[in-house]
Amino acid sequence: MKIDLTETTASKVNKALVEGRRAVGTPAVGMVLTLVIVTDEENAYDALRAANEASREHPSRTLVVVKRVSRSPRSRATARLDAEIRVGTDAGSGETVVLRMYGEVLHHAQSVVLPLLLPDAPVVVWWPVNAPLDPAKDPLGALGQRRVTDSYAAEQPIAELTSRAAAYSPGDTDLSWSRITPWRSMLAAALDQVPSRVKGAEVEGEEFNPSCELLAMWLAERLDVPVTRSVSSGPGLTAVRMQTDHGDIVLDRPDGSLATLCMEGQPDRAVALKRRETSELLAEELRRLDPDDTYAATLKYGVDRLVTPAPEKAADAGGSGTGSEDAAEEAGKPAAATKKAPAKKAASK
Structure with missing residues (x-):
């Protein structure tokens, strides 16, 4: 069952959720957490599909926050909230609310989300793309006990790890960590x-x-x-x-x-x-909501402390003084800054 609301409020969305559950005979009990997905329109479909598949293992209320930025100055000044409510078979094993925000509402997304959280249930916030530099200090991130990002989706994935280490707070995690x-x-x-x-x-x-x-x-x-x-x-x-x-x-x-x-x-x-698919990675992260101390220690170890093989050209030029100096200098560089290394040669060592 789907219910569309235009120019609505959080209280009207909550009321529509109750009416939708009554209409399809689906009680609110049984949902174990609230999953807040913060994304854009382009990635909302894939993120929601992954969340629906993960809800088979973790029945939850999924709130999808889609921030719509208008090009018109007049539209940017107009505050507006549209909602799409899905209950029953259209929402996996829980219920889903897609919140599209316009204008000034964009800057107060946490005020819209807060009344829709399940009472006395943990909150997980997930950014499939464009995660904030410090998820714990983000207004929406502050609502969650667990904050999930994906450094693989960043423009500079390796530099993203350094930023995550500098801003780490207990409860932060990364789907790139789940992949391994x-x-x-x-x-x-x-x-x-x-x-x-x-x-x-x-x-x-x-x-x-x-x-x-x-x-x-x-x-x-x-x-x-x-x-x-x-x-x-x-x-x-x-x-x-x-x-x-x-x-x-x-x-x-x-x-x-x-x-x-x-x-x-x-x-x-x-x-x-x-x-593994994104839904499997997300389901793994939802199994534990306590801080991951192993991930924290790994992240703070630092990418720059890893050893990077010297490039093949520099190694071949080891007979000359310049080549040896270049090889030594290149070997000391962090992995993120080094060009492609000869994997086959490294494998044979």
């Missing part, structure tokens, strides 16, 4: 099988992919070893290699779907490690 959960689980399980000391590691993946940097920082922070960040053609993360006292542990996924785990003294094993 299967990798972290698999690597931790592999280390449990090999009682040996890790001496170093290498993470290989697409250039400017924040998940690769986060995995490298996680390994460096947890194992206290130097970690090299090398670049491949993708898709996404392609390989992790850990050097131990008893040989290398290699988790290689060249096609973005099926990985191979190689360990010294054991047969190679095929591992399902497919790239």
Whole structure:
């Protein structure tokens, strides 16, 4: 069931929600949280679809805040709120309210959202794109116990990680961090099988992919070893290699779907490690609403502390003084500032 309201108010939206539930016989009980999605019109459809799929695991009230900026000076000065209410089968396993805001209402979005929150239920705020620099201090972000961003959607993903570290507050999280959960689980399980000391590691993946940097920082922070960040053609993360006292542990996924785990003294094993949809990542983040201390420690480790392989040209020019100096200078640069590294050469080391 869908109900459209134009030039409305938050109280009228709340009243329409109650009437809609009565009409379809859907009670409000059973919803476990309020999910606030802050997006633009272009990305609203995909974000809402992901939220509806995630609601099968986490029934929730979904409030989609769409900020509409008009080009007309007269329209920008006119405050207006339009709402689209969905209940029943049109709203997944919960209920959905799409709020389109115009004019002065844009600057007071939290005042519209606050009366629509489920009472005595946690609030999660998600920015699929264009997340604020400090989500915890954002007026809408301040309403949530959990704030979800996605650094992969930023124009400069690696620089975004540095900004997230500087402005981190307990409750912040990133879908780029959720993307590496299967990798972290698999690597931790592999280390449990090999009682040996890790001496170093290498993470290989697409250039400017924040998940690769986060995995490298996680390994460096947890194992206290130097970690090299090398670049491949993708898709996404392609390989992790850990050097131990008893040989290398290699988790290689060249096609973005099926990985191979190689360990010294054991047969190679095929591992399902497919790239997950946004709805699966969002559902994972909604399973826990307490601060993620591991993510905080990883984020604060710093991208600039990762090791980056020297470019091939600089390495070949090692016989001359200038080439050696260039190679040393380039090797000291952070991963975000270095051009594409020779992944195949790094892999053979």
